[in-house]
Amino acid sequence: MTGFVGANGAGKTTTMRIILGVLAADSGEVRWQGERLSREVRQRFGYMPEERGLYPKMTVSEQIVYLGRLHGLTRAAATEKTAKLLDRLGLGERAGEKLEKLSLGNQQRAQVAAALVHDPEMLVLDEPFSGLDPLAVDVVVDVLRERATNGVPVLFSSHQLELVERLCDDLVIIAGGTIRAAGDRSRLRTTYAQPRFQLHADAGVEWVRERPGVTVVELDGTRAVIDLADGADDQELLRAALDRGPVRSFGPVTPSLAEIFREVIR
């Protein structure tokens, strides 16, 4: 699963629309497994647009079947997959109701079903979790993980960085319409976040300001968060702290995705 993050207006939705052929690219092309993306291949993608919408007057199952058929499924296959999927998403009992009768959360689940019904080879989901209650988030996360485990790449955008952090193996960070960073999450961490440490010493930590290669991020009496320059030795720093008195804790701080994000788009 790949998380696609960026500030508002960074170009996430535009990128996804171009991938799905809803918008024409001003320049460049979309490639899939080394080949220029054709309509036939794209038809096997699953897409959940940022602006949600289904037919309000059609029943839930009827429109999921319809969308399945537009993706090339036969009527029988579409009907079968729809029933299974709606059950899985906890909408089985509401399948025969008109969409407009459902609560917003349930309409969201139906929207997820619309993107998944044809067992897509690739999933492009624009803010798939916005508007879902925590319970529904769990259901949808399970379903998406299941697909990802079966080898379906999932690209999704989200503002909820904790969620992205929890779900994603890979990250793409976009700002001002260009990709600022992309790749494995832990690699991004080491690339974009300088080694950061936290030190807690009884004798106070004011002295770290004087040490070469140390940038103080935060300092409060006996505690400090510091960045070490390349080549600066963390063990050296620890010894220096021990020389001054007891050290309660010392260790690397794992930067959160939010911090990486801030760092990358700076």
Added chain:
Amino acid sequence: MSTLAAARVVAAREIRVKLRDRTFLFSTVFFLFIAVASTVLPAVLDGGPSSVAVADQATAGVLQQAGLEVRQVADDAAAEQLVRSGDVDAAVVAGPTVLAMDDSPGEVVRALSTEPPVRLLDPSDVDPFLQFAVPFAIAFVFFFTSFLFGVQIAQSVTEEKQTRIVEILVASVPTRALLAGKVTALTLLAFGQVALIAIVAVVGARFAGVDANVLSLLEPTIGWFLVFFVFGFVMLATLWAGVGALSARQEDISGASAPVQMLVMIPFFATIFLIDNDAAMRVLSYIPFSAPVAMPVRLFISDVAAWEPVVSLLILAATAVALLAVGARIYEGSLLRTNGRTSLATAWKSKAA
């Protein structure tokens, strides 16, 4: 999946939804009712030949020959009595004088009088009522059906825009397939409705015992009308879809569709008002927007050379092809602009993926 297969799936949904739509069912039933009423009812209400009571033997013979239903009575008093009691429509008493209650019985009067010979220089096979009613019916059916179904095309396009499902649809199938499916479905439904009305009208006319001469004119007229209808409807169908795509909300449709409404309305009124003007009708029957009404009407009320409807149809078909392209371009250029009304110029210039 090919564009064609996708268009078929789209069309199937449109038809399924429409067949469940109350407005559609109601309008079909309403039109059928009108068709039945206007062809069958006059014959049913027209109670056959007038009945007339008469005492005089010779007069009775004359009346009988004129095809009236004659009641032979003993004397004039008895005849008058029968009129008063409503048993007969009229009576002929000595004089001869014709008696009736409140309406001069034309048939009886004509049977007893000597009319001067009339020589019509340009005889028509059709009676004046039909000469007015048939063209009006044709214009009316074309106007209402193409208007109602046209607006429905626009609404169904706008609905997809307004509910934002259009982005999913466009991501799965080509825009052309969406447009083709919609236009095909609504054309089929509109044609189905019109054909049903036509069949009911023709069968009704036969059942009502309409003159064979009139039928021989009416049937080709209706046949040509059906052909013209399909082309005339398809010609405007993508334009309707285009204006639907220009509107972001249902409320915008009437404003956005005003130019297309004019294309339907002006020919309708022109045909109705200029029906007695031969030269004008000849022109109207070749202008593609009025041809679907004007040409069948001319076939009915005047002599038309066999090649004329064919040429007119070719012009119509060519225009339809051109307007299909125009409508498709507007549709594709504005379909994804979901924020507010799209101007015609923007739609025309923008290039879809």
